[in-house]
Amino acid sequence: MNPFAYDRPATVEAALQAIAAHAAHAASGTTNTGAANQHESRFVAGGTNLLDLMKEGVTIAPHLVDINRLPLDAIEESPDGGLLLGALARNADTAYHPLVEQRYPLLSAAILAGASPQLRNMASNGGNLLQRTRCWYFYDVATPCNKRTPGSGCSANGGITRQHAILGASEHCIATHPSDMCVALAALEAVVHVQSVRGKREIPFAEFHRLPGDRPDIDTTLAPDELITGIALPDAARFVRHSAYLKLRERLSYAFALVSVAAALDIGEDGTIAEARIALGGVAHKPWRLPEAEQLLAGAAPGEEAFGRVADALLHGAVGRGANDFKIPLARNAIVRALHVASQGTVTNQGMRKGEDR
Numbered sequence: 001m002n003p004f005a006y007d008r009p010a011t012v013e014a015a016l017q018a019i020a021a022h023a024a025h026a027a028s029g030t031t032n033t034g035a036a037n038q039h040e041s042r043f044v045a046g047g048t049n050l051l052d053l054m055k056e057g058v059t060i061a062p063h064l065v066d067i068n069r070l071p072l073d074a075i076e077e078s079p080d081g082g083l084l085l086g087a088l089a090r091n092a093d094t095a096y097h098p099l100v101e102q103r104y105p106l107l108s109a110a111i112l113a114g115a116s117p118q119l120r121n122m123a124s125n126g127g128n129l130l131q132r133t134r135c136w137y138f139y140d141v142a143t144p145c146n147k148r149t150p151g152s153g154c155s156a157n158g159g160i161t162r163q164h165a166i167l168g169a170s171e172h173c174i175a176t177h178p179s180d181m182c183v184a185l186a187a188l189e190a191v192v193h194v195q196s197v198r199g200k201r202e203i204p205f206a207e208f209h210r211l212p213g214d215r216p217d218i219d220t221t222l223a224p225d226e227l228i229t230g231i232a233l234p235d236a237a238r239f240v241r242h243s244a245y246l247k248l249r250e251r252l253s254y255a256f257a258l259v260s261v262a263a264a265l266d267i268g269e270d271g272t273i274a275e276a277r278i279a280l281g282g283v284a285h286k287p288w289r290l291p292e293a294e295q296l297l298a299g300a301a302p303g304e305e306a307f308g309r310v311a312d313a314l315l316h317g318a319v320g321r322g323a324n325d326f327k328i329p330l331a332r333n334a335i336v337r338a339l340h341v342a343s344q345g346t347v348t349n350q351g352m353r354k355g356e357d358r
């Protein structure tokens with residue numbers, strides 16, 4: 001691992017100053033600023049992704065700002081009936097928080113589908129949003145990779161593509177976003193709260209992650225000196241009784257998604273669907289959501305035919321690259337299955353349908 005300077009501030013303001021001071025120092029030319037995402041000062045939270053990347057030489061960070069002392073680990077109710085998840089609340093504490101289990105069972109299920117108990121105990125909510133792709137060429141510093149070294153080429157294009165994207169990819173990068181939590185956050189229309197020395201701003205989830213285009217080295221719209229302080233969840237009471245997270249992977253635990261689906265339905269008294277939310281993981285450079293496809297379910301009765309129609313719309317334009325061709329029918333079946341499970345009633349962390357008693 002490369003040597004790095006280390007700060008451990010106790011306040012948000014001090015953390016932002018520490019990052020900004022290093023950015024100014026780097027810009028003055030005394031530090032190698034290199035390509036975007038490389039050779040920059042970084043925040044470190046749980047360290048479960050960043051430290052691996054530093055040990056492998058994929059990320060070279062000359063300066064770490066450890067944010068674990070910042071008071072950002074609360075999970076609080078917001079006045080609009082939603083919740084604000086602190087950026088430093090751990091994934092496990094978030095998934096098992098009573099208010100998250102009650103109001104956002106989709107999010108709880110998605111988090112618990114990811115990683116392992118030990119990792120979820122360390123991983124923070126902010127870090128989960130910023131974890132990097134699991135494209136194996138990205139981790140192998142002996143191979144060209146535009147995300148790691150801009151302009152060097154994409155080894156996956158024409159290489160082994162089993163894990164790679166079927167939607168929204170570019171000739172420069174066909175990687176997928178690996179998070180489970182983010183797929184549920186996309187479906188729930190979360191808002192990311194961020195802060196820098198320039199002030200605060202809020203980023204709608206759909207605008208947080210990027211498609212690769214010709215700059216796959218840039219994963220998100222967050223500036224390098226911006227700190228995620230929290231994730232706001234709008235009220236989603238109408239989806240509580242009918243949601244499901246389905247993750248398909250190579251083995252039953254401790255594996256990233258080949259395809260995952262977050263599905264939430266608002267089913268009215270008359271049994272028809274008033275509103276649907278569907279987001280896909282494992283298929284694109286960002287959680288994949290198409291509100292216009294979801295509209296196809298408005299007013300429809302739950303059922304295979306309607307679910308198939310929305311699956312086809314969501315996968316319109318999907319392209320396989322040989323080894324990942326199977327993902328297109330897999331994703332279609334997963335969407336139909338997740339919508340069917342959601343329509344039957346949310347399964348809680350205790351293995352019961354929402355509202356059922358033991």
Ligand SMILES: Cc1cc2nc3c(=O)[nH]c(=O)nc-3n(C[C@H](O)[C@H](O)[C@H](O)COP(=O)(O)OP(=O)(O)OC[C@H]3O[C@@H](n4cnc5c(N)ncnc54)[C@H](O)[C@@H]3O)c2cc1C
Nearest residue numbers: 045046047048049050114115124126127128130179180228
């Ligand atoms: C073996 C293994 C299996 C895994 N399986 C899964 C899985 O199945 N599904 C899944 O979703 N995830 C999985 N993960 C990924 C795991 O969820 C992430 O590593 C974790 O969520 C990252 O959180 P962290 O707090 O450890 O982030 P860190 O490693 O500390 O940071 C990650 C990035 O976020 C930045 N950062 C952190 N916090 C902030 C903040 N508040 N503001 C601004 N920048 C910040 C850091 O600078 C860094 O760039 C797995 C990880 C491992 C190692």
Ligand code: SF4
Nearest residue numbers: 135145154173174175
């Ligand atoms: S798919 Fe993206 S991350 Fe993977 S080798 Fe190509 S450029 Fe790198």
